[in-house]
Amino acid sequence: MSSSVAGPDCCGGLGNIDFKQADLCVMTWLLGYMNPWDSSLVAAALTIAFNPLFWNVVARWEQKTRQLSRAFGSPYLACYSLGGVILLLNVLRSHCFTQAMLRQPKMEGLDNPAAFCLGLVLLGVGTLFVLSSFFALGFTGTFLGDYFGILKEARVTTFPFNIVDNPMYWGSTANYLGWAVLHASPTGLLLTVMVALVYMVAVLYEEPFTAEIYRQKASRSHRRS
Template sequence: MWRFSACSWRADLCVMTWLLHYVDPLDLGFVAAVLTIAFNPFFWNVVARWEHRTRKLSHAFRSPHLACYSLGGVILLLNVLRSHCFTQAMLSQPKMEGLDNLTTYCLGLALLGVGTVFVLSSFFALGFTGTFLGDYFGILKEARVTTFPFSIVDNPMYWGSTANYLGWALMHASPTGLLLTVVVALVYVVAILYEEPFTAEIYRQKPGKSHRRR
C-alpha cells in the first residue's frame, strides 16, 4: 500500500515537472485557477465543520435543511467560478501541438461524458443534502448508498469532476489544463483524507446508520 502510494506521488511529480516546461505558473490566470481549486474544498470543510460544532447556520436559517441548501448554493457558485478560472487559464496560454488532433479531442470528449455521468448519477443517488454535506447539518442517511456509481467507485463526485477537467483540457490541447487537472486531483485526494474520518465519526455516533459520500 505504502509503496503504491509513494510510486503514485512520484508519478504525479514527474507529470507536473514535465508540464511545467509548457506552462507559465506565474501567469495571473493560472494563479487564479490554482487558488480557486484549492479554496473550494477548504471553504466547504471549514464551514461544514463549524456548523457541525456550533449549529450556527441551522439556527440562523431556522432549519438545517435550509442552511444546507444555502451552503450548497454557495458551493455551486464557487464551482462555477473555479471552472471559469480554469478555462480562462487554458485560453491565456498556448496549446500543445502534439495534443491538437482529432484523436485527443475525441478522448477528451469521452472523458467529459464519463465525468458528467459520474457527477450527475452521484447527485441523484445522494440527493441535494447528501451531496452538499447534509450529514454535517445532522441530516443523515438511513442506509449506505450502494447504487451506481458508488457500486463501481468511491467518491464518484470528486473523480467525475476530475475527469471533466481532464477531458476539457484534452479537448483544448492545453498543457495548462492538464497541469491544473493534476492540481484538482491532488486537492481532492487531500479532501478525501481529511473528510472521510470525520464523516465516519459522525455516523459512528449514530448507531445503525452508515453511508457513502462523494
C-alpha cells in the same frame, strides 16, 4: 494566447527513454511553456485549493456549533444555502480553469481528432459520475447534509458508489481532464493534477469524519432498540 508548441526531446527518443527521469522530463516540458505568474493561472490554482477547504471548514464548524442552522432557522435551509454557495464557487473555479487554459499555449501532441474524441469520452464519463452521484445522494446528501444532522438511513452503495468511492470528486476530475484534453492544454493537464491532489486530501479529511457521524447514529439507534 492559443499558439501550439512542440515539446523538446528531453527523454532521448522512444528507444532510449530513461524512465527514472520521465516524470521530471514531462513536468519540465509542461512548465517550460507556461507563464506561472499569469494572473489567470494563479486564480485557477487559488480557486482549486480554496473550494474544498472552504466547504470542509464551514461544514465542520456547523457540525460543532449549529450556528448556520440557527441563523437560517432550519438545518435544511442552511444546507441549501451552503450548497448554493458551493455551486457558485465551482462555477468560478471552472471559469478560472478555462481562462487559464485559453491564455497559455497548446500542446501539439494533443491537438488532433483522436485526442479530441478522448476528451469527449472523459467528459461523458465524468458527467455520468457527477449526475448519478447527485441523483443517488440528493441535494442535501451531495452538499454535506450529514454535517447539518440531515442523515440518510445508511450510506449510499448503489451506482456509481458500487463502482468507485467518491464518484462526485473523480467525476469532476475526469471532467477537468476531458476539458484540458479537448483544448490540447498542458496548463489544463497540470491544473487537473492539482484538482486530483486537492480532492485526495479532501477525501482523507472527510471520510473518517463522515464515517464517525454514521457510527454514532448507528450506536444511538442500537441503544434505543
